[in-house]
Amino acid sequence: AEVETSKVSYGGSSWLGHYPVWIGIKKGFFEKRGLSVDWKLFGTSSARMGALAAGDIDFAGTGSISALALMAAGSKAFYVVAAPESYATVEGIIATPEIKTVKDLKGKKLGVTFASSSHVLVLDVLEQAGLNPNKDVTLINLPAGDTPSAFKAKQVDAVATWTPAFNVLRAQENARVLLDDREFSLYKQYQFGPGPDVLTVSRTFADKNPKATAAFLDAFFEASEFITKEPAEAASLLQDLTQLPPEEQANVLKDIEWTGRAEQQKIMAREGDFPKGLQALADFLVRHKQIDKAPKVDSWIKTQVLP
Amino acid sequence: MESLTSAPAIELSHVSKHYGSMQALKDVSLAVQEGEFVVIVGASGCGKSTMLNMIAGFDRPTSGRIQVQGRENTGVNPECGMVFQQYALFPWMTVEDNIAFGLKMKRMSKAERRNRAQEYIDMVGLRGFEKSYPKALSGGMRQRVAIARVLANNPKVMLFDEPFAALDAMTRQVLQEQLVRIYEQQRKTIVFITHSIDEALLLSSRIIVMSARPGQVVQDINNDLPHPRNADVQLSERYLELKRHIWHAVQAEVVRSIEAAA
Amino acid sequence: MESLTSAPAIELSHVSKHYGSMQALKDVSLAVQEGEFVVIVGASGCGKSTMLNMIAGFDRPTSGRIQVQGRENTGVNPECGMVFQQYALFPWMTVEDNIAFGLKMKRMSKAERRNRAQEYIDMVGLRGFEKSYPKALSGGMRQRVAIARVLANNPKVMLFDEPFAALDAMTRQVLQEQLVRIYEQQRKTIVFITHSIDEALLLSSRIIVMSARPGQVVQDINNDLPHPRNADVQLSERYLELKRHIWHAVQAEVVRSIEAAA
Amino acid sequence: MTAKYAPPMVSVERQPRWRRLKNPLISLVSFGALLLIWEGATGLGLIEPLFLPAPSQIAQRAIQMAEQGTLLGHIVASTWRVTVGFLIASLVAIPLGIILGFSQTSRAIFDPILSFLRPLPSMSWIPLSLLWFGIGESQKYSIVFMGAFAPSLLYVIEATKSVDPLLVKAAQNLGARPRDVMIEVILPGSLPQILSGLKVMLGIAWTCVISAELVAAREGLGFMIMNGKEYFQTDTVVLGMVLISVTVMATDLVFRFFERRILPWKA
Amino acid sequence: MTAKYAPPMVSVERQPRWRRLKNPLISLVSFGALLLIWEGATGLGLIEPLFLPAPSQIAQRAIQMAEQGTLLGHIVASTWRVTVGFLIASLVAIPLGIILGFSQTSRAIFDPILSFLRPLPSMSWIPLSLLWFGIGESQKYSIVFMGAFAPSLLYVIEATKSVDPLLVKAAQNLGARPRDVMIEVILPGSLPQILSGLKVMLGIAWTCVISAELVAAREGLGFMIMNGKEYFQTDTVVLGMVLISVTVMATDLVFRFFERRILPWKA
Numbered sequence A: 001a002e003v004e005t006s007k008v009s010y011g012g013s014s015w016l017g018h019y020p021v022w023i024g025i026k027k028g029f030f031e032k033r034g035l036s037v038d039w040k041l042f043g044t045s046s047a048r049m050g051a052l053a054a055g056d057i058d059f060a061g062t063g064s065i066s067a068l069a070l071m072a073a074g075s076k077a078f079y080v081v082a083a084p085e086s087y088a089t090v091e092g093i094i095a096t097p098e099i100k101t102v103k104d105l106k107g108k109k110l111g112v113t114f115a116s117s118s119h120v121l122v123l124d125v126l127e128q129a130g131l132n133p134n135k136d137v138t139l140i141n142l143p144a145g146d147t148p149s150a151f152k153a154k155q156v157d158a159v160a161t162w163t164p165a166f167n168v169l170r171a172q173e174n175a176r177v178l179l180d181d182r183e184f185s186l187y188k189q190y191q192f193g194p195g196p197d198v199l200t201v202s203r204t205f206a207d208k209n210p211k212a213t214a215a216f217l218d219a220f221f222e223a224s225e226f227i228t229k230e231p232a233e234a235a236s237l238l239q240d241l242t243q244l245p246p247e248e249q250a251n252v253l254k255d256i257e258w259t260g261r262a263e264q265q266k267i268m269a270r271e272g273d274f275p276k277g278l279q280a281l282a283d284f285l286v287r288h289k290q291i292d293k294a295p296k297v298d299s300w301i302k303t304q305v306l307p
Numbered sequence B, C: 001m002e003s004l005t006s007a008p009a010i011e012l013s014h015v016s017k018h019y020g021s022m023q024a025l026k027d028v029s030l031a032v033q034e035g036e037f038v039v040i041v042g043a044s045g046c047g048k049s050t051m052l053n054m055i056a057g058f059d060r061p062t063s064g065r066i067q068v069q070g071r072e073n074t075g076v077n078p079e080c081g082m083v084f085q086q087y088a089l090f091p092w093m094t095v096e097d098n099i100a101f102g103l104k105m106k107r108m109s110k111a112e113r114r115n116r117a118q119e120y121i122d123m124v125g126l127r128g129f130e131k132s133y134p135k136a137l138s139g140g141m142r143q144r145v146a147i148a149r150v151l152a153n154n155p156k157v158m159l160f161d162e163p164f165a166a167l168d169a170m171t172r173q174v175l176q177e178q179l180v181r182i183y184e185q186q187r188k189t190i191v192f193i194t195h196s197i198d199e200a201l202l203l204s205s206r207i208i209v210m211s212a213r214p215g216q217v218v219q220d221i222n223n224d225l226p227h228p229r230n231a232d233v234q235l236s237e238r239y240l241e242l243k244r245h246i247w248h249a250v251q252a253e254v255v256r257s258i259e260a261a262a
Numbered sequence D, E: 001m002t003a004k005y006a007p008p009m010v011s012v013e014r015q016p017r018w019r020r021l022k023n024p025l026i027s028l029v030s031f032g033a034l035l036l037i038w039e040g041a042t043g044l045g046l047i048e049p050l051f052l053p054a055p056s057q058i059a060q061r062a063i064q065m066a067e068q069g070t071l072l073g074h075i076v077a078s079t080w081r082v083t084v085g086f087l088i089a090s091l092v093a094i095p096l097g098i099i100l101g102f103s104q105t106s107r108a109i110f111d112p113i114l115s116f117l118r119p120l121p122s123m124s125w126i127p128l129s130l131l132w133f134g135i136g137e138s139q140k141y142s143i144v145f146m147g148a149f150a151p152s153l154l155y156v157i158e159a160t161k162s163v164d165p166l167l168v169k170a171a172q173n174l175g176a177r178p179r180d181v182m183i184e185v186i187l188p189g190s191l192p193q194i195l196s197g198l199k200v201m202l203g204i205a206w207t208c209v210i211s212a213e214l215v216a217a218r219e220g221l222g223f224m225i226m227n228g229k230e231y232f233q234t235d236t237v238v239l240g241m242v243l244i245s246v247t248v249m250a251t252d253l254v255f256r257f258f259e260r261r262i263l264p265w266k267a
């Protein structure tokens, strides 16, 4: 079917959640469906979501925490349309060897990007261990990119971060992985990480251009399937985006599970795991005073556009 | 108010001025009629400049009332052109632009302004310095620019604060003559401060002697010397008598002020 | 150099000064002996201040050489105390602090400074204004502070640029007498600019008349009037003769400059 | 006699005592009007709260944070960082600026390094400061210092140039040595301008502290704003801005108090 | 006669023509020395290149980026943003500041809003500017504008206070109306100080552009620095800093050229 508009813009970064769109552009999957995608780079999820709310971009991949925060702020400007992938072993806490359990973090300094999934992970595991994040541990706000240098310079005793910083640090001497996303309380319950990625679309765009929206998603899944099938070619195409050496890029790809088009309908459905997990995450954020009130997540989820 | 043509051009009624606890002027009452040339003399620091400033509307009396042409000042009164003791030239304007400033304010055309300014530049002997900035002028040259600026602006009332102090005797004489000519031709009202009693006698129709601080009017002398006040007049008995009289009046006040200080 | 006690206190040899294309001084040669009181007169803008500035070392001649006490100036020379035409008081200092500034530079103790300053405050009749800032002084009062500041500093050579221009006749006379007393008691070397020929005759031991721009020395007159120069002297034939002579010399130059401009 | 041309009187803008209250009153009214319009526009839904929350919402947020006890901590943390960095910067910049303003030779020596440092925004120092000072408080001080120092210095140098050269001559003529000229003439003569410059610099110091708090901070008003932004809590963002304003205004009052005591001859 | 007390002569620091080259020469030497020490210290391994790369390494990076053609793009992008934002800010701040400096009433009206806006660092505007202007170029201009406007305004107001009140009186006395006083006296009288203030403001504008380029920019020197930081390319970071410096210096030269033409009476 003819799409309504041929130009769409997408907010992304070098994080793995954005790989499919990048690959889709490189491989011409979007073009094939009459779409030309303008890739806009944003360092953080909140910047991307801010741009989406302000109407500057049409699609954005984002960590779910930013999406929840924007919902909590009362913005109806977007739909959540897909949950592209899951990963559990490329994000976690890395600490010096003396720190063997979460309890050992007491009295230590831990660097983490505030308002990120790692931040949520830290709050959760500290709670599980009975530690108070405001008193027992000194949390320091560090951009993910700064975590390796801060850790290496011994400015912090532990960091919570994600790939590629996580992979870089894991390979270091004097560093050990204390835990990863599998320790997150909701993961045990819903197989749900502390901040899974979601694909969002501007409400006005989707309402005006249902065909283009569907075409975008179609191409998106074709790309994620391609990554699963041709990891080697995908890794080399991703080189420009991530600047990781090929073998490390391949390693990262191994740790990701792409959610296919079929599964998508299932998990995103009204009573599916994903909305439930997302709602639980929202409640968790309220409990930890990160957002004021939990939004009703359902009213932002739109599955009708899924191919 | 405009109909009150018989009102004095300048009228001070019971004017006092305090700066903090210091009293500069005390209960000064004075009426200057239109067409008078009043010269004020008095000891240094007795309040002459203060009085002129208040007439021009730069400052308000602490008590009492000042009227110019029947109206009380509500602010700076542009009908009283003032030659400041410190020149007050605009450093960013050339001599020509300084002199033409008042004309520009009257929205006179550029060409006309230029002509008028040139006339006054020639009058004060500054031809060749039209494009100079004040910084490049000598003290006396700056004073001449300040004088030309007010003359060119041609206000009804002119206030001069020691305008010729920095000039050599000859230049001074030339400018005195110009001023008298303007005064006689255009019947201006002029209030003029000087320390030279000769200058006072040569120029004035009336001489006010002020007391030492706080300033008060101690003498109000009608200068009835005949015009033109040439060498003959300056050697006349009446001239010398007036000079002696004023000299003694000022001297008494200065002595009083020095004694008060000691 | 120190041994050359016979060298003049101030010596200008073939000094010229240009400002851009304008020539302010032309080939001025002049030697002032120690203990002389030289008064310079000349038309407004003829280069008197320029000359004084160069003697004090504020500026360099374009060509020629200036020596003070046998040494060529390499910068501002603190042995030549200067009373500026524009006063140059420090606005952030009280009258007292302004006057004591030079003493402070000599690292004199605070108490001593205060005493010395008070002496000169009294001399110029400013008792009661010790704690005033320059802004709160009248023009004449500022000039007196500037004079007291240099007198208190007691330099060997004193340069005065129209120091009494803003003073009333009486205050002027008092200060003239003080200056003569200081000069006679301490045998200072003084260079003094004035526009008053009477002042020149009363104070000087020698009078220099300068030509109109570019400034040159046109008359160098030894003032042999007897001391003290009281009323008798001022009525003497010699006095009137000198006065007439100088008057004509200056007048001729002013006329020349006015004609040059026209 | 007819009045031909009567130019308007120009008010000198000096107020008698009873009128002194007029201007504060005007300010109060204009402030009230501003708040009312703002509250009205947001209350009527003309502006979405995500884009600009109502003043009342901001006040609520303030109360909430004050009750949690975090508000004061943010204010104190930033103010302290600004104070330390700014004080050090001024204490170095003022004497150095006066020397450089007075001596051409010293200016020539320092010119290359200063011209290089001066234009560098505090933000651009973040990477290097992290490498050099780590993530502690000293890194924050260093950012404030680096951001405020070079402009302050430039400022002081410019201020020294505004001193009337005639006064320098007068001082030298009275026997002042270069050091005396600097202390007795250049410093007091340029002080009014230096002080008004320092007020601007204080603003720059706040810019720096906000940048510094971007990384490795867990409190401070900059952290509060940026964290509020992450969670789309526009009310927290605006509250942080209001608090910066209020804090700087308070500092300004202190400043003005000193200004009046330092410059009696200006009053 | 014996010389008792011979106070030192104080140099007036005026140079004859042949000495005019002395100061630039000193600067050149001190610059060279600086570079040599830096290169030496890093070359000998006294400083790790991660903390501070050698000048030669930075130069190499510059050549590499120039060959890739990205260097000029970064410079042009940032310079353009600074120029637009700064120009708008000055064009509004100068006339407004002169009006506010002259009229107490207008100052009273604007005081509440200005006191609030003035202390706000450009950084703190980022969240709101993103919401209001999105991620386009106008957001960057707005950050520069918001960051430079309020301090410029304050600055201009302060500058107007430095105009000798006697000159205002003289102008009024010659028939100048309030508007004339502002245009003919306050503006030219405060212009030297306004210009030296604008130089400082230009620095602030650069701070702002670096902040603005932190988010949603794909080129510009701020982006280059922050991107270099992400990849631990300290040489790129320092190169970015050098380029900011050089660009600002170049702008300064343009500034000085105009300054001399605008203020002939100062020369």
Ligand SMILES: Nc1ncnc2c1ncn2[C@@H]1O[C@H](COP(=O)(O)OP(=O)(O)OP(=O)(O)O)[C@@H](O)[C@H]1O
Pocket (backbone or CB within 6 Å): B019, B022, B024, B042, B043, B044, B045, B046, B047, B048, B049, B050, B051, B085, B213, C135, C136, C137, C138, C139, C140, C141, C166, C168
């Ligand atoms: N702004 C001011 N603040 C405080 N005192 C002032 C101020 N202006 C003038 N005075 C005082 O008022 C008195 C009179 O000053 P004014 O300038 O009127 O004297 P003057 O008669 O013009 O003297 P001169 O002949 O020396 O110019 C002086 O004692 C002076 O100290």
Ligand SMILES: Nc1ncnc2c1ncn2[C@@H]1O[C@H](COP(=O)(O)OP(=O)(O)OP(=O)(O)O)[C@@H](O)[C@H]1O
Pocket (backbone or CB within 6 Å): B135, B136, B137, B138, B139, B140, B141, B166, B168, C019, C022, C024, C042, C043, C044, C045, C046, C047, C048, C049, C050, C051, C085, C213
């Ligand atoms: N800084 C300067 N730049 C350019 N020209 C100057 C400068 N200073 C003085 N002049 C010029 O030099 C000439 C002499 O000036 P000077 O001040 O020495 O005169 P003067 O004899 O002291 O006059 P007055 O009696 O009026 O004070 C004047 O024509 C003046 O225009």
Ligand SMILES: [Mg+2]
Pocket (backbone or CB within 6 Å): B048, B049, B050, B085, B161, C138, C139, C140
């Ligand atoms: Mg006076």
Ligand SMILES: [Mg+2]
Pocket (backbone or CB within 6 Å): B138, B139, B140, C048, C049, C050, C085, C161
């Ligand atoms: Mg002179």
